[in-house]
Amino acid sequence: MNAIEIKNLTKTYPGFYLDHLNLTLPSGCIMGLVGENGAGKTTTIKLILDMIHKDDGFISVMGKDHLENIRLLKENIGVVLDEAGFPECLNAAEVNTIMKNTYHNWDTAAFEDYLRKLSIPREKQFKEFSRGMKMKLSIAVAMSHHPKLLILDEATSGLDPVVRNEVIDMFNEFTRDENHSILMSSHIVSDLEKICDYIAFLHKGKLLLCEEKDILLEEYGVVHCTCEQLRELPPSAVKGKKESAYGAEAIVKRDAVPSGWTLSPITIEELFVFMIKEAE
Amino acid sequence: MKGLLWKDFYMAMKYCRMNMLLIFIFAAGAVFSDNLFLLFYPIMMAGVVPISLISYDEKSKWNVYAGVFPYSKEELVSVKYIIALLFLAFGTLVIGIAMLVKMGLSGNYDWRSYGMLMIVMPSAGLVSPCILLPSVFRLGVEKGRVIYYAVLILVASLFGILGFMEENAGIAAAGNLSITGIGAVLVLLLFDAVILAGSWILAVRIYNRKEI
Numbered sequence: 001m002n003a004i005e006i007k008n009l010t011k012t013y014p015g016f017y018l019d020h021l022n023l024t025l026p027s028g029c030i031m032g033l034v035g036e037n038g039a040g041k042t043t044t045i046k047l048i049l050d051m052i053h054k055d056d057g058f059i060s061v062m063g064k065d066h067l068e069n070i071r072l073l074k075e076n077i078g079v080v081l082d083e084a085g086f087p088e089c090l091n092a093a094e095v096n097t098i099m100k101n102t103y104h105n106w107d108t109a110a111f112e113d114y115l116r117k118l119s120i121p122r123e124k125q126f127k128e129f130s131r132g133m134k135m136k137l138s139i140a141v142a143m144s145h146h147p148k149l150l151i152l153d154e155a156t157s158g159l160d161p162v163v164r165n166e167v168i169d170m171f172n173e174f175t176r177d178e179n180h181s182i183l184m185s186s187h188i189v190s191d192l193e194k195i196c197d198y199i200a201f202l203h204k205g206k207l208l209l210c211e212e213k214d215i216l217l218e219e220y221g222v223v224h225c226t227c228e229q230l231r232e233l234p235p236s237a238v239k240g241k242k243e244s245a246y247g248a249e250a251i252v253k254r255d256a257v258p259s260g261w262t263l264s265p266i267t268i269e270e271l272f273v274f275m276i277k278e279a280e
Numbered sequence: 281m282k283g284l285l286w287k288d289f290y291m292a293m294k295y296c297r298m299n300m301l302l303i304f305i306f307a308a309g310a311v312f313s314d315n316l317f318l319l320f321y322p323i324m325m326a327g328v329v330p331i332s333l334i335s336y337d338e339k340s341k342w343n344v345y346a347g348v349f350p351y352s353k354e355e356l357v358s359v360k361y362i363i364a365l366l367f368l369a370f371g372t373l374v375i376g377i378a379m380l381v382k383m384g385l386s387g388n389y390d391w392r393s394y395g396m397l398m399i400v401m402p403s404a405g406l407v408s409p410c411i412l413l414p415s416v417f418r419l420g421v422e423k424g425r426v427i428y429y430a431v432l433i434l435v436a437s438l439f440g441i442l443g444f445m446e447e448n449a450g451i452a453a454a455g456n457l458s459i460t461g462i463g464a465v466l467v468l469l470l471f472d473a474v475i476l477a478g479s480w481i482l483a484v485r486i487y488n489r490k491e492i
Contacts, residue, residue: 051347052491074350085345089294102283102349
């Protein structure tokens with residue numbers, strides 16, 4: 001069963017068009033949504049959660065049309081948005097009471113455990129929290145009702161590197177259960193590279209690519225050479241390039257490059273940046 | 281729904297302390313004055329508590345965040361109406377106690393007028409949240425504030441004028457507002473039910489169309 005299946009999803013805003021998006025997140029996997037600001041990542045997430053209305057297309061979550069029983073679905077989904085929106089006067093202890101009366105599966109012991117692990121104070125008001133602390137509380141809330149699917153929109157932004165690593169370990173731990181899946185958008189592509197099984201690139205509302213991360217890393221490489229040497233490569237091999245007075249750098253498809261060329265491994269971030277530039 | 285009620289309860293206890301203090305001050309003032317405005321003001325303050333809560337929801341972006349939790353849109357709307365009713369009941373209780381004290385001090389136990397007052401006041405107080413909630417759900421508090429102040433000024437002026445006109449009539453003023461008999465009470469209760477149901481249905485429709 002797929003955790004999320006999106007077919008031909010469209011949504012129009014003034015100045016934005018989500019163009020027939022097709023995505024599949026298999027159960028037990030982590031998918032990273034990568035895209036520049038305004039690429040359509042948050043729109044996609046809000047459409048999945050029925051926070052905004054789709055123009056057309058089909059979304060299924062855990063095997064069911066997402067509109068069939070959205071309340072029941074949300075019982076099994078943990079969500080972190082780019083801004084945690086708890087009223088500023090509340091503290092973590094009060095959030096626990098609210099959530100205990102919101103989710104059927106709310107686990108106070110698990111919540112208290114996350115508060116301890118993430119060093120979130122119980123009695124401090126939300127308005128006194130730093131951005132990172134707010135995100136941590138939001139993550140604790142998203143994970144304390146034993147969801148099967150986590151949807152994370154920029155969940156690691158605002159966290160310092162140490163906490164970011166801890167949180168990423170928590171997400172990794174979460175997907176040890178093969179019924180658990182994560183859809184995660186982030187600007188910090190290195191985070192996605194660490195934990196994602198699948199990577200999807202969105203650019204101006206269009207899906208540029210959706211592939212297994214390992215396949216992407218195997219399929220593509222980086223060439224460092226002179227501008228003249230670059231022109232010797234078959235055009236079909238070059239997926240993106242950057243030329244300067246000091247030389248050239250290009251993203252290439254490994255199997256299309258003639259033998260004898262030296263290729264360096266690529267990072268997802270490099271691939272993303274080159275592909276976006278090429279798309280423009 | 282229980283979770284939403286807890287959230288609004290915590291918020292009301294922290295953000296609306298001043299409203300509650302003013303309810304007590306005006307109710308205390310009504311004990312020593314015959315001005316109807318002093319009686320109506322606590323009710324009016326109680327009725328706008330849900331609007332204040334929506335304003336804080338918007339400020340903290342809870343109005344967006346709420347969309348990730350298993351709440352139906354009807355629940356997200358209904359909780360504000362429940363808060364309005366709870367606070368109206370609280371305001372009515374406070375002025376009810378104030379009027380009992382007033383009757384005790386004057387020795388004039390006019391139970392008929394007292395009963396009328398206890399029905400007329402919350403009924404009138406219901407009007408402002410029923411007008412404001414759909415408009416605030418539609419436009420947001422910032423833009424809905426214009427309607428908010430218009431309703432506030434209109435109702436306050438109305439009761440201010442009535443207060444001056446009936447200055448010497450005391451509690452009997454409420455009884456004199458052409459509402460007498462059980463029939464009038466039923467008409468008033470029917471009016472409450474219609475305005476409340478109409479406002480709720482409209483607010484739910486607005487919220488269902490809304491993108492958050």
